[in-house]
Amino acid sequence: MVDSEQKIRIALDAMGGDNAPRVEIEGAVEALKEKKHDLFIYLIGREELIKEELKKIGYNGGNYEIVNAEEVITMHDSPAKAVKTKLNSSLVVASKLVKEKKAHALVSAGNTGAVTMASILNIGRIKGVSRPTIAAPIPTEKGTLSRITDSGAFVDSKAEHLLEFATLTDVYMREVQKVENPTVGLINVGEEESKGLQLTYDAFRLLENSHLNFKGNIEGKDVFKGTVDIVVCDGFVGNIILKFAESVLPFLKTKLKKYSERSLAAKVQIGIAKSAVKKALSDTDPNYYGGIPLLGINGISIIGHGSSSPVGIKNMIYEAASAQEAGLVAKIFEAMEKLKK
Amino acid sequence: MVDSEQKIRIALDAMGGDNAPRVEIEGAVEALKEKKHDLFIYLIGREELIKEELKKIGYNGGNYEIVNAEEVITMHDSPAKAVKTKLNSSLVVASKLVKEKKAHALVSAGNTGAVTMASILNIGRIKGVSRPTIAAPIPTEKGTLSRITDSGAFVDSKAEHLLEFATLTDVYMREVQKVENPTVGLINVGEEESKGLQLTYDAFRLLENSHLNFKGNIEGKDVFKGTVDIVVCDGFVGNIILKFAESVLPFLKTKLKKYSERSLAAKVQIGIAKSAVKKALSDTDPNYYGGIPLLGINGISIIGHGSSSPVGIKNMIYEAASAQEAGLVAKIFEAMEKLKK
Numbered sequence: 129m130v131d132s133e134q135k136i137r138i139a140l141d142a143m144g145g146d147n148a149p150r151v152e153i154e155g156a157v158e159a160l161k162e163k164k165h166d167l168f169i170y171l172i173g174r175e176e177l178i179k180e181e182l183k184k185i186g187y188n189g190g191n192y193e194i195v196n197a198e199e200v201i202t203m204h205d206s207p208a209k210a211v212k213t214k215l216n217s218s219l220v221v222a223s224k225l226v227k228e229k230k231a232h233a234l235v236s237a238g239n240t241g242a243v244t245m246a247s248i249l250n251i252g253r254i255k256g257v258s259r260p261t262i263a264a265p266i267p268t269e270k271g272t273l274s275r276i277t278d279s280g281a282f283v284d285s286k287a288e289h290l291l292e293f294a295t296l297t298d299v300y301m302r303e304v305q306k307v308e309n310p311t312v313g314l315i316n317v318g319e320e321e322s323k324g325l326q327l328t329y330d331a332f333r334l335l336e337n338s339h340l341n342f343k344g345n346i347e348g349k350d351v352f353k354g355t356v357d358i359v360v361c362d363g364f365v366g367n368i369i370l371k372f373a374e375s376v377l378p379f380l381k382t383k384l385k386k387y388s389e390r391s392l393a394a395k396v397q398i399g400i401a402k403s404a405v406k407k408a409l410s411d412t413d414p415n416y417y418g419g420i421p422l423l424g425i426n427g428i429s430i431i432g433h434g435s436s437s438p439v440g441i442k443n444m445i446y447e448a449a450s451a452q453e454a455g456l457v458a459k460i461f462e463a464m465e466k467l468k469k
Numbered sequence: 470m471v472d473s474e475q476k477i478r479i480a481l482d483a484m485g486g487d488n489a490p491r492v493e494i495e496g497a498v499e500a501l502k503e504k505k506h507d508l509f510i511y512l513i514g515r516e517e518l519i520k521e522e523l524k525k526i527g528y529n530g531g532n533y534e535i536v537n538a539e540e541v542i543t544m545h546d547s548p549a550k551a552v553k554t555k556l557n558s559s560l561v562v563a564s565k566l567v568k569e570k571k572a573h574a575l576v577s578a579g580n581t582g583a584v585t586m587a588s589i590l591n592i593g594r595i596k597g598v599s600r601p602t603i604a605a606p607i608p609t610e611k612g613t614l615s616r617i618t619d620s621g622a623f624v625d626s627k628a629e630h631l632l633e634f635a636t637l638t639d640v641y642m643r644e645v646q647k648v649e650n651p652t653v654g655l656i657n658v659g660e661e662e663s664k665g666l667q668l669t670y671d672a673f674r675l676l677e678n679s680h681l682n683f684k685g686n687i688e689g690k691d692v693f694k695g696t697v698d699i700v701v702c703d704g705f706v707g708n709i710i711l712k713f714a715e716s717v718l719p720f721l722k723t724k725l726k727k728y729s730e731r732s733l734a735a736k737v738q739i740g741i742a743k744s745a746v747k748k749a750l751s752d753t754d755p756n757y758y759g760g761i762p763l764l765g766i767n768g769i770s771i772i773g774h775g776s777s778s779p780v781g782i783k784n785m786i787y788e789a790a791s792a793q794e795a796g797l798v799a800k801i802f803e804a805m806e807k808l809k810k
Contacts, residue, residue: 269719269720269724271727283658283665283666315709317621317708325625325705347709347712348708348709348711348712348715348716349712349715352716352720364658365705365709367658368658368689368709369710369713371688371690372693372710372714374690375689375691375693375694376720378693379693383610383749384745386749394748397742397745398745400738401738401741401742401745401746403738404725404735404738407735408724408728409724
């Protein structure tokens with residue numbers, strides 16, 4: 129491996145997404161060309177395929193190294209099993225580069241469960257963290273991006289895990305997203321303290337007595353409203369909200385398309401409406417914000433959509449670089465020390 | 470009370486909604502005038518206010534009776550306490566008319582928790598039902614209305630309750646909505662059987678071995694897609710999905726409005742887009758489908774949105790009438806007998 133001490137070193141799983149390795153390589157090259165961050169990128173996957181893509185693009189700017197990995201973990205693989213058995217997969221090799229401190233960040237648009245597993249098992253958790261969390265962004269009416277924590281890293285969490293998720297995400301929002309004093313809400317079926325499950329009742333108490341800027345219970349309708357910056361819930365609920373939210377744009381598109389088929393006038397109307405709707409909702413496109421951080425890992429871990437475009441991959445790499453520049457891992461370590469006191 | 474044996478008798482809580490009793494009375498009069506169903510409506514609430522509204526409209530067509538009830542249960546009242554103490558409230562009086570078989574159906578746009586409580590405590594459950602369920606409609610890409618069961622009547626349900634919710638909603642979909650062999654999906658964090666919580670694991674097994682048309686696990690993204698007719702979940706998750714779904718249209722409106730403020734061209738574009746979007750999404754308006762059935766009650770119980778328009782109230786009354794005409798209570802009784810065998 130080359131000497132790249134000054135640079136932010138990214139371990140890119142080049143075989144993760146649905147259109148790998150093309151979009152991964154295109155996105156990586158874009159990130160290297162733009163020079164927004166001082167990057168060095170490990171392109172990890174099948175060497176001959178990666179070389180082919182690089183040749184197509186005609187990139188000769190350096191600051192990358194191909195790391196050959198013959199195996200691929202697919203969307204259909206069982207996460208735990210795949211990470212334990214496909215030791216020569218691009219994802220496992222990438223995660224080990226972070227473990228060995230050769231890279232600062234793992235970036236993958238692959239199987240979310242497998243990226244989570246590889247991060248936890250191979251890179252490991254920050255001391256004090258019992259459950260890392262996926263803090264997925266959700267666009268809001270306000271134009272901000274709130275975070276849902278946990279968005280599905282763990283189901284069946286306890287109240288103390290929910291406090292941990294909120295704490296991890298609070299550090300991320302402050303340090304990486306530069307949100308001042310981020311607000312925290314607990315998702316529930318009503319605003320009253322007494323509502324909901326034993327889990328939410330207990331978590332309410334823990335959050336209320338924490339150093340977090342806790343605003344109490346929020347409801348499903350508050351997510352898109354952007355009532356709080358950090359939406360706290362168990363990964364079961366968070367995953368359902370996240371996937372439901374991602375279905376809003378396709379739902380809308382289908383509805384508009386069906387309406388346009390009613391008449392010529394409707395068709396013209398929708399033709400005009402479509403581009404406006406697309407632009408008005410541009411921040412709901414996952415490619416816009418790029419990756420989703422897995423927080424609590426002893427290194428940066430960024431998970432992306434399988435359907436990421438090259439821009440999406442580039443933004444995932446930027447997300448990783450911003451987290452590294454902000455010293456996220458060290459800041460989380462400090463917060464966990466404080467939490468345990 | 471007048472003799473009205475042939476008619477479908479509705480006990481309308483005239484004080485329930487945000488704009489009560491105006492919208493309630495207007496909606497009731499519309500339903501009586503349209504004669505889509507052969508109705509007799511008890512208008513329950515403050516007599517002088519109801520009379521005033523009737524006078525404003527100038528309705529003299531009969532088929533109604535005002536039942537005076539001085540108290541009102543508000544959105545801020547604690548459901549259980551209000552139903553037990555505000556005995557002369559419009560909601561409690563209405564539910565007792567159903568209990569006494571003077572009315573077939575309770576219709577209220579009031580406090581959802583209180584309507585649920587009044588239905589369970591005053592009207593009672595159908596024999597064999599341990600937990601009634603709110604089966605809220607969700608519009609889908611296909612143009613159908615799926616149902617989320619349970620949408621929040623109960624949180625922290627067990628697997629056997631989920632089977633019960635699905636069974637109740639299956640009867641409703643067949644008998645009232647005339648959906649042939651409705652499909653059932655269990656909401657989870659992945660399609661694989663092994664995914665999720667102990668609850669979903671157990672419920673999967675029960676649903677798989679039932680007479681229901683069970684299609685396995687579904688995810689958050691499948692709700693708007695309309696992958697199944699009946700989406701089964703605990704009321705905690707269902708309530709969050711429902712409220713989130715209801716926030717989609719306001720979210721969209723705000724996003725389009727903000728975009729229109731960018732330039733004159735954008736303003737014109739959005740002006741055209743708005744009416745198209747509104748028409749294309751007309752079936753996402755709660756007033757379109759009217760009420761939400763509370764299933765498993767020994768009488769028809771229809772809950773509506775606090776913000777219901779007169780059309781919304783009329784559609785709630787129609788929903789109640791259709792359920793009564795379909796003999797819903799008897800059909801559920803039969804299904805529960807079958808389930809317990």
